[in-house]
Amino acid sequence: MPDKSSIWDKPLWTVLTKDLTCEFRSRQALGSLGMFALITLACVSMSLGGAVLEPQLAAALLWVVLFFAAMAGLARSFVQEQETGTLFTLRLYASAPAVFFGKLMFNLVLLMGLTAMILPLFVILLNVDVLLPEVLLLTVLLGNLGIGTVSTLTAAMLTRAQGKGALFTVLTFPVLLPQFLSAVSVTTQALNGAFTGYRELLFMAGYDGLMLAAAMLLFDILWQD
Amino acid sequence: MTSVYVDIENISRNFSGRTVLHNINGQASPGECLVLTGRNGAGKSTLLKIVAGLLRPDAGMIRFRRGERELDVEERRRCIGMVSPEVVWYKNLSGRENLRFVARLRGRKDAARELNTYLSRVGLGTDSDRRVGEYSTGMVQRLRFAALLLLQAPVWLLDEPSANLDLVGKAMVEGLVDGSPAGPHHFNGDQ
């Protein structure tokens, strides 16, 4: 007879629920991250002063805001374990896949929350018409998966490094670049309605898949001794 | 979970050019208690971390055996229970939640009654639902022992086991170590 709570006892969910509980009680990441995203958007919107944006420019701005908001917040999950000293406990008790997927999912939750805030504000503040919302949504989902995967791995690399904040962005950006460029291109198409087919979305999904597999293997190397 | 042997073979470790451990050998059989002594900085904690698999030695090997069969990385991890000043708990979780967390990471059933048993055995029965951030250092140390008991690991690695404990606590630790069903202990003097 299957235990009703058995799925939630799996170590990766344990790591996720632990992170969510801690975050819910301290609200350290969410508050500052939300404000960071709001300020970046406001910054862009105010300085444009209501000018109408070309779809390509709007798409580029959206991804710049999303990327930097992500960079401001995603390293936290690991860096905080290091700073408070709990990383040792985690390494003692948790296996590599449990930590990787737990942290990845926590980062994805953060990213989705961030996107859920940025996307509507972006449409409202910048006066953007979205002609193909479903394509935009799909792009954002795939893009977030890529950002989350790569930054979970780079954040893990940084736990022992000095000068973490700046280095995190420096390490993550070149690896994310192919994803970033295709995300901007598909988003442009979603905004102006000239959708050229699913090839580019497929490309993004392929990138996500490969990065996920690679990050899983490489994280194992980082986590052992 | 019986009869785990630990072999320590020719372990050496340097830290940025300084040799801390040089050709350490040893063996621990079930029920045996090894005591590591040495002055501060002699490498006692380093050796324990290497045995726990948290630090890679520059040379040598640690082997965990069950009879003649050598254990892989994941099985090794499950064999180890550790008390160390470096085992830090999550401050935003209560003592009970921290215990439940490590129990689930190890894939153990976390029956509430079992948690309660171990919490009261280390004298944290009444404080188990307070956040660890409010604990004293001695209570944090007691929580480390509760985790050790809960996991029922065959190998205990105790780094400064009676640090920060009062007399009652020290007596409790001695009782636990003497009466433990566990296999080999690696023990680190805290004087």
Add this chain to the structure above:
Amino acid sequence: MKVVLALWMAAVAYGVFFLVPPAEGLGYLVRIAFFHIPVAWVSVLAFFQSALEAFRYLRTREPRHDWRSSAAAALGLGFCLLATGSGAVFAKLTWGAYWNWDPRQTTIFVLLLIYGAYLALRASLEEAELRARISAVYALLSFLTVPFLVFVLPRFYYSLHPEPLLNSTGRLQMEPGMLVVLLAAVGGVTAIYWQLWRWQVGRQERQYEMPLREGVNR
């Protein structure tokens, strides 16, 4: 070996300045290409070598593979800067702008970013074993993005670069004399890179072995 290399490069320089005819539409500026192409080639080569050695490090965990990987990356950064600089000058003189995000300019720029990130990561890690392991992981991770970049970049930007040497029709679009000089230049610069790399790796090996010998004497 060094003498041979110096003579070789002198011969290449002679070839570039006296034998190569001014190219149509480019004039004598074409000479920059004899510097630019080999240097750009080496910066890509160094990147692959760095990733390969990173992979071998993770397989064997022998420190020498880490030195090889980091030496390749450090030299790669140098050659990459030279390639970017010479490319920008060439672009200004022929296309009228230093920079215009041509696919190959973008590729070399991404390489520059990766090299920079890799070396910054190394600088921030103090313990040798940890530094070797983590930077090897990063070298491999960044290597994985290359196929995606190759696919995605040409779709984004128009290329101003001349057709590749071997274009789709399989015909060589270069005078034989020029081609010989170019290949000689590529060979020469690659050999220079190889020498520098060996020297760098050797220096690290000596540095590593010194304290060990002292330890034995004690």
